[in-house]
Amino acid sequence: MRPTRALSRANALTPTVRAALASASAQADAAADAASAPGPSETTVNGWVRSVRAHKNVAFAEVDDGSGASVQAVLKGGTADGITLGASVRLRGTLLPSRGRGQALELQVAEAAVLGPSDPDAYPIQKKALPAPVLREHAHLRFRTTQTAAVMRVRDALARDWHDWFEDHEFVHVHTPVLTSSDCEGAGEVFTIAQSLPGPTADAPPPFFPRPTNLSVSGQLHLEAPTHALGRAYTLSPAFRAEPSMTSRHLAEFYMLEAEVAFVDELGGLLDVAEAAFRGVLSRLLAYDSRRAVRARADLTRIAELAAVEGEGEGGEGERHADADADAGPLDHLLAAATTPFARITYTDAVALLADEHAAVPFAHAPTWGDGLSSEHEKWLAGTHFNGPVFVTDYPAPLKPFYMLPSGPEAASAAPGPTVACFDLLFPGIGEMAGGSMREHRLDELRARMAEHGLSEAEYDWYLDLRRFGSVAHGGWGMGWERWVCWVTGVGNVRDVVAFPRWAGSCRF
Template identity: 35%
Template structure:
């Protein structure tokens, strides 16, 4: 049975409980930091590997070359909510240049001006954008290409608004259509929609005022602590049988009381008392039967309904369809990121993998940010900033504990970057004897990941990018070479892979074709594909296993020792 784990969906707007690095969206186009230095072993191995024909296809193109991707500094995106601030500490002042990215709520085209209301999920109302006929992109409005639901990028200046609803507005210098939207097919037309209808399009409803406001309030409330609610589970051992016996005994008592009332029929006073006693006995029996029914329902909750042929009848199961445990909140996270801008989830996940290693669990917690209007370079910048944020925090507050663990400080250490193809060449050229084979097209094993981070790059966190398409998931954006995808893993000493992420495929046709190639039916993912139909935007995200983060921070060798009650294949004792 599939039960979606309760992922706390949090947005960038006012998320006091969320680390800033996990919430903000880097600004694309920021200057890249200096090139990362390679160790002497890495430099030597790169030269020696040039002649190794087994490492990669000869025609490997973009994304599979030895040149690492450009790196960017992590910079939070200025949200609409912040643009509307008028206090002294506001990030933008009237007259200043601004860049705005979001989804169009309404468009009004007049003779001298056009007006767009653009919302990025950070507040309720969004902000008004004013376009003049000479503004680059004005024709997109007049032609209808920019309509309700479309994703846009606006560059301009913040100006005082003559209207009464907002103090400021954006005078556009240029407007770019990021993702179009068919105005006729878009389910969220400019009218009031019932909550029942919005439940039927849960993947799009975060773009509405009501659900968007709920998400922002949830973000703030999730940082507050409250009393835990007591819950009644299945009956304890012996309780069910005891209650059954009580029902049986009370049934006998009811029978005796009724017979006594019948025997006293000749004595009016005695008969009335006996009838009252019988009625009380019946009431007690009914109460016990109700209790027994509830206990039997709780005890039998794990019994699956079956058809006459013995197969499970999922139509009569709890959800009325075949469902599974949550392995990731990513696809749901994308739905909120494509409405709220930047979000993250944090919750339990489950993996039925027969992996008995020092870094695998069957149940663990995962942090999964999703950032809109972002590519793989932004994704890596966010991941590096977040890991350094976590490290700074524990260095400040857990100094004594970290001294005990002899943990590793990565705050001042620049992260390295190599492509998967380059990493394979480095491993082969090292001459090291590995237990698992190394060849282009095979996934890297833990021993390979640790060797790269610990030996080749001298105990340095390392991004490996642009993995072969055929060993990665269908939702990762395909590179231009047709062989690789815009994916990244962050490898760290002592653990290996700590973070895995990618730029998501935002092109509807490419994603649909990739699904079919993987044996998936696009109709089963219609809500996920709708994100590409209505205002599609480049977006990216990653998953960070929380227990691996603890393992890396403390230096504890086995992941089973950093979670209170570990569960792994063949073990679920606690």
């Protein structure tokens, strides 16, 4: 294929509203600098009608195409016929300085075509702010709201930033399987695949898979395999957990960003890599002048402004997470995390801190060594005490999966029981953002851990092969993608940062 031909076909795309406005603004600036500069040229705009205000001889329509900018269209005479809320339109006209407030340019329409009509009375996405639960019931249409469109663009930008960081540091992107015969976390909260076959008969076909097959809860075990050849690997893949939790932090279907690194000898080195990744990605978002970064920052500002104007408390479209300071700028929490080293504390020391606080101001759940940290404990550590991201390391071994390496001598000696070289990365307002560990790379020790957890060596024989043939010290981490998007955007519920959320009792679309 000739590159020039492919480029010419791409250029056949109609400019987005954002691009058309930028071009018209540049033309206006050039005209101001040169008296002989050509006047504004005609442009074509495609999009959906967000609002319509009709007067006797003129109508004003806000048209949005999802590119991150909308335009006010001025329609005179019969050009406004059929242009209603929710309709898709193609407008041809000239972008000129606006006489009204709220926009620098407006489209003086010469020709209008309704591509897809919409009954404005039946259209569910009205101009007024709608509560988040209502929008979730219309998830197929909520992309047309300003907030959801902005969140989707930010989500896309964040994924590209992570991909760029990993590429710059020579990680290889691997697509891990969705169907698996293992339960990585060992918690049993898996969706098992059932075959849709007729009832048992003499000539019934054999099972499609020879063993029980689940939807993946994590790609970690599979990601360790390419890491033992490629050195550094990562994935951004769907994950599924059949836990009935109804909190704002849990989904039944979500995405996991997971990374594995070979030749890392101890937990501190793994923490260094993870911290560099998080802070590096935030620095790209905040400092880069790329079109992606500029638009993402504008969208984050837009989301915060919507929350301030339209927020209606719990359940409202503008609901924010607990770390979203109403008096702070929309990028302040990102800048603080990008420029401030993450705190580090062992689980044992964290429990001691929590116990002191509990004695003064009791938590709902008393902190006890050997128990997991509750959400309120995590949020107190990251939000109140450290006021920023914090690594909590070296948790009790019984709380963690079989594949984690025991803690180093210093952490182990300070704990009242056996611990493993692991971490949870806590963020203000969210709690656990990511979790990781050094992996047990020694064959005999891994087999002993599997026996303790009641796991069949036959089922995990392929995983043991990674220790039989050229094993190396290695570690990695995983992050719930929707939690990351929530923290960056300030949106308070993971159901509102994913296209079609699934949770216990809800899989409508």
